[in-house]
Amino acid sequence: MTNPRSAQPVTAPPRGDSRQLSVSSSPTPAELTDCLFFCPEDGRIWLNDQRMLLLHSSSFGALRSEVIARLGLEQARGLFTRTGYASGLRDARLIRERWPQADAAAVFRAGTHLHTLEGMTKVEPLYFKFDAESGFYEGEFLWHHCCEADEHLAVHGVAQDPVCWTETGYAMGFVSGLFGQMVIFREVQCRGMGHASCRVVGKTAAQWNDAGQDLSYLNVSSSLSHPDPAPAPVPHAAVGPHPPLIGASAAFNAATQALQRVAKTPASVLISGESGVGKELFARQLHQLSQRRNGPFVALNCAAIPDNLIEAELFGVERGAYTGATHSRPGRFERAAGGTLFLDEITCLSLAGQSKLLRALQEREIERVGGVHGIRVDVRVVAATNIDLRKAVADGSFREDLFYRLNVYPIALPPLRERRDDIALLIDAFLTRFCRDYERTPAGLTMRALKVLLRYDFPGNVRELQNLIERGLIASDEGQPIDLVHLFRNEPLPGDPYGVDDHGSLSNSMPPAPTAAAAPPLLETLGQLDPAFTLHGLESRLINEALQRSAGNLAAAARQLGLSRAQFAYRLKKHQPAAD
Structure with missing residues (x-):
């Protein structure tokens, strides 16, 4: 898992030479293989914290052929080169963040193992050497059993030009992401052209002198002084001191797109979702995106206020309204004037409270407790609930007319178990935040801990994940990785996932947690x-x-x-x- 100290833009290693590299230098093939694990029960395959796919090579070949037929060879080549390039960039970041102290040459060699592990080709490095300070890189590799070449041969026959576009893009993305400037790989021999295997040569763009055509397939600048191997998939961030919204999954994006669509309007919004999914964070983000962003954001948890005080809390009190009312004070509606009023757990309002809230929404006017005249208010109301309001209406515990008044634009927030692709992003964000708050620098998470977190159901949702990371940081030793024993106490853990063993077979990939030897009776x-x-x-x-x-x-x-x-x-x- 990401080490907070290395969660920076990837920096170039100094220098290295594959001929001086020890075979036991980390990351080893076994360590990289341990990063790949399967979760059959929920249909996901992971490479560390990145979701992967198993795809029939023939299906990939059919897709490739259709793209060529529709776009032509040159545009198809660019599309597949960019796809491979993006994959290589992501793997470069994985290596640098998971093994931040690894030998420079071992870091570059890891790309050959990952490229092989991911099934596109068997990479045999002939040699590579580099010097980041002088901007020199040179490498030569053999690719055996290249999937893309085989599929091209099966459909189109022997080609006149190299056809391993995705693999070439991957090599460029991985090495460029590590080196800090663009490194161009070219096939000088290709299995798709009838050669026994593919032979590729890599040099920096400046060393090639004629890299314009290669760069055109990527649509990128020849300068990569600040490469970003994994563009931050965090499309939304709250303004101010509150934590940002973090996510890149389809379910998360659907919710945030709905939020963006309604934010510019004055419509009432009803946010629904389980406890801990971040309903208040979404409400704050909606406020920041709205035209009322310069006004106040006032939040009220309706479950925290007794029924006999909710009216005073919402609408305010006039002096002398009841015993103890020694002075007049505004309620939440008045305090939120010109801004947004967020009413969480709206179903906890009594029926009498619901009636008074409905009148305030319809008339845009309130009356303080003990008051004799109305007060006009300009407030946008955002309500939230963790139960099914339609069911509450059906059983008579929630007013139907208030439901329709609030339900102008509903936004349903998915539980964390339905947006597992966001878990790794949230772990990194929470770990970085708590490392700063507690002035701690752990060595990230162990692979075992990450595997469990990626498969855990999180009944407490994002709030529970946040608490687990905070607990793990506190329980772990300074400079040591956070493991399962630091994260979980009495929570039921998911079953073991499957990984790839040394023979290429699926096996239980989670070693048992360290425990004392079994004691005799x-x-x-x-x-x-x-x-x-x-x-x-x-x-x-x-x-x-x-x-x-x-x-x-x-x-x-x-x-x-x-x-x-x-x-x-x-x-x-x-x-x-x-x-x-």
């Missing part, structure tokens, strides 16, 4: 220590040892045995003759 152990032991004698011995350790302090001795002072004193008195 207690009765057997005690019998070996004293064949004539009794329960009475054992209790007497424990009491006397605890008393000796605590130098006669009864309270301290009691704590050692998990007893109260009175309980310990009672047992001590019972065994006093034996103690004497």
Whole structure:
């Protein structure tokens, strides 16, 4: 998982040479293979924190052929080159963030293992060397069993030009993302042209001198002084001190697009979703995107206010309205004038409170408790609920007319278990925030911990994930990775996922959590220590040892045995003759 200290734009390693690289240098092929795991029960495959796909190579070939037929060879080449380039960039970031202290050459070599692991081709590095300070890179590789070449041969026959566009794009993306400037790879031999295998050569764009055609397939500048291997998939961020909205999944994007669409209008909005999904954060974001952004945002949790006080809280109080009302004060409607009033857990309002809220929404006028005249208010109301309001209307606990008044534009927020692609983003965000708040620098999360978090159902949603990361940071040691034992206490964990073993077969990929060796039965152990032991004698011995350790302090001795002072004193008195 991302190390907060390395969550920066990827920087170029200094220099390296594959001929001086140890085969045991991390990341090793085994370490990279451990990053790939399968979750059959929910239909996801992960490479570390990136979702992957298994796709029939023939289906890929059919797609490729149709794209060529529709766009022509040149445009199709550009499309597949860019697709591979984006994949290579993401893998470059994975390597740099997961192994920030790895040897520079080992980091570059990892791309050959990942490219192979992902099934497009078997990469054999002949050599590579580089010097970031002088801007020099040179490498030569063989690609065996290249999927793209095989599919091109099957459909189009032998080609006149190289056809491994996706693989070439991947190599350019991975190496450029690490090196800090554009590195161009070219096939000098291609299996699709009838050669036994594909041979590729990589150099910087400046070293090629004629890289214009290569760059045109990418539509990128030849300068990559600040490459961004993984464009931040966080399309929305709240303004001000409040945490930003974070997500890139389809479910999250659907909700945020709905929010953006309604934000510019004056319409009432009803946000629904389970507890902990971030309803107030969405309401604040809606306020910031609206024309009322310069006005106040006032929030009220209706469940936190007793029924007899809700009217005063919403509409305000005039002096003398009831015993204890020593001065007049405005309610939430008045305080939110010109801005947004967020009413959370709206179903907790009593029917009387619902009636008064409905009148305020319809008339845009309120009356303070004890008041004699109306007060005009200009407020946009955003309501939120974690239960089905239609069902509440049907069972008579919520007014139907108020429901339709609030439900002008509904936005349903998905639970975290339905937006698993966002979990890794949220982990990084929470870890970075808490590392700053607590001034801690852990070594990220272990692979085991990440695998469990990506598959955990999170009944408490985003709030629970936030709490787990905070707990893990507190429980872990400085400079050490956060593991399962730091994150979870009594929460039920999902079953083990499957990974790829050393033989390429699926197997249980989660090693057991570190535990002490299984202890022999207690009765057997005690019998070996004293064949004539009794329960009475054992209790007497424990009491006397605890008393000796605590130098006669009864309270301290009691704590050692998990007893109260009175309980310990009672047992001590019972065994006093034996103690004497």
